[in-house]
Amino acid sequence: MAKSRNTEQKIFDAATELFLEKGVDRTSVREIATKAGINLALMNYYFRSKENLFDAIFTQLVKKNSEELIRILNSELELEEKIRQYVYVYIDMLSENPLLVSFVMAILHRSRERITEMKAISNLYATDQFTKQLIDEAKKGNIRRTDPTHFFVDMLSLIAFPFAIKMLVMDKNNITEEEFMLFIQERKARVPEMLIDSLRHR
Amino acid sequence: MAKSRNTEQKIFDAATELFLEKGVDRTSVREIATKAGINLALMNYYFRSKENLFDAIFTQLVKKNSEELIRILNSELELEEKIRQYVYVYIDMLSENPLLVSFVMAILHRSRERITEMKAISNLYATDQFTKQLIDEAKKGNIRRTDPTHFFVDMLSLIAFPFAIKMLVMDKNNITEEEFMLFIQERKARVPEMLIDSLRHR
């Protein structure tokens, strides 16, 4: 019991690092065990399977990062300011956690089986308050009438997809990783502008 | 020799279906052989390795779907009409191959080694003519000055990402697959509008 927490943590940390570095599929459990300085069987003692270990890491990562986003979405902020903050914080979060992008992408493709993770992601988007706000502002005539689902999908697409096609953008524009990150930073101003534009009367 | 084309095609088709459905990593060559109704040794006779088979499938998949998109992008169409057509055709294409997005995203994400596939995707986005058109129109004062890379990333994001989060959208809004496809169809008008809006003077 004395060493148990310690060992579990060592496995957790080694796995997190390796998953980030080479992707989940190309990281073997033997490799994790070696890096953690323990034995292969211990992997399975603490986490029943590699899949389970992945779940644990993912859940912790989402929880750690989602709270601020949910808070912003359900805050009493004025609509435009809320959009600006949400985009800003979300892009910052994805910039600092490339692992999150990998994980979400790995899960999305086989979302039929990965119910646990799907629910974790789904809970990230409790949009009821935000939806209401969009409808209310439209009723008041402050913005155009808009479909909240479409608007939220637009927002997520403009925020997240560029990270997914990072390699393509780098290759196409012949830029380095650092330059790509600058490109991403520019989007913190561009994306909210575009979204707010789409709500304006014409 | 008589049956060879046939057998090769059967392997090719079975593998294509399985790769799209479950991803490359979670498809075994024994499974492909079974589905194709042939023997494991034949897999190795026609395609030296699974990786080789994947390359062949991916290249064909991209070629088959990209020609019309490239044609539109490099056509002499007026800018707004070009955007409308590009979005329309792209969304139609992805609607007919809903698994293509997550498949390509998965490939893109570990493309450090997968040079062949990266180049294939990269060629899909020969945007030189389109970039020039954006700059020219801005010079003429017809549209705002805009960063062509950002604009193209915006466009791809709004087109493709909704397919990647299909399960999330269905779950969140409690809708069926058919209703999701209707949602996607609505985007054929919404997305070009948004993009063109972002080019307008304010």
Next chain:
DNA sequence: GTCTATACGGCGATAGAC
């Protein structure tokens, strides 16, 4: 060309000794 049979090393997972 197509098959059966077999082999290799690596993988995720696990049984059982301590």
Next chain:
DNA sequence: GTCTATCGCCGTATAGAC
């Protein structure tokens, strides 16, 4: 809790019958 030893599956390869 921690270990060794082992299981069955994987991708890949090859030898040899038809």
